[in-house]
Amino acid sequence: MFVTNERNGGGTKMELLKRIISALLVLCMAAGCFAFTETEKAEAGGFSTSDGIVYVYNLDNGYSNGKYQIKEKIVYDRSDTRYDSPLTVFNQILVNSAGKKIMSWKDWNILPRGGSKEVSYGVDFSTLPSGTYTLYFSLAGSRDMLSNTYSRKVSHSAGKISYSSSKYIYDTNGNKSLKVIFNIVSLKGYAPKFEVFNSNGTRIYSKTYAKVAYSNTNYSFTWNMYTSSGNMAKSGTYTFKVTCNGKSCSKNVTIKN
Known part of the structure; x- marks a missing residue:
């Protein structure tokens, strides 16, 4: 004092x-x-x-x-x-x-x-x-x-994004989608952007999601495996990227369609 x-x-x-x-x-x-x-x-x-x-x-x-x-x-x-x-x-x-x-x-x-x-x-x-x-x-x-x-x-703790897992999910009509989970830390209040790139590096899908609600959370992103132009993505390896308030993380995932 x-x-x-x-x-x-x-x-x-x-x-x-x-x-x-x-x-x-x-x-x-x-x-x-x-x-x-x-x-x-x-x-x-x-x-x-x-x-x-x-x-x-x-x-x-x-x-x-x-x-x-x-x-x-x-x-x-x-x-x-x-x-x-x-x-x-x-x-x-x-x-x-x-x-x-x-x-x-x-x-x-x-x-x-x-x-x-x-x-x-x-x-x-x-x-x-x-x-x-x-x-x-x-x-x-x-x-x-x-x-x-x-x-x-x-x-x-500084903001951080890391890949967690991915799996196929099906709706009541049997339509298949891919659920991708990223762990997001210390980015509460910011809206994450989910992007998909093909093997040539061309972005084929992009969506901004709701703001992160928790300081440490497993955030789910769902992709119906169609491009933004409405075409079904072919089997192959794609890059999933999540960006949130300047922080980003990318992961290559192989899908079968």
Whole structure:
């Protein structure tokens, strides 16, 4: 916890505090001394300002609009009703395991009359390598400048697609199709594209499927073994390719028709 009790100054005082905490944050990350409060699932205690007590709660993370949302709830319980001083949320950054800043967000305020605020930090992890990432954010009272910095870790596995299996399936009329299964990891919220190429490398079939619903799933693609132009594919070896958000995997499969 970083605390300062400077009381001389207004906006300049807050800017000075931000610069000091930002510099200390960078130094600590570089030295590996992460001396911060890591938020708990329920409640990360409370720290007091002259205007009230601040609590931080972890909310359930989840995907939205293709991004992984790190969700927090900040409660500003004002005890001193004589003032309408905001709580400032600043130094909101995401760093990798080496302490390198990956993302940052703009400062914002919570007015005490608002009581609480839920915030989501959206991160497109699909573009990042596997590893542990840490979200930091600092809170400070505007009158007495008491402050605290919180952190939350997220383990990330980079998106991956791999071939699993294929088999023939039949409908009630006896019509044959080929069911192809690919394992898709860490690409939830993105729509996979399934393509079939003949031995000459010519694409003969293509279809975009519904968005991936789970972070680790066996995704089924069904091909009736007809080309996009309506011709039945001949027996032979074909290449099945699945692409999802820049990740892809291909597999050669021999079919009999």
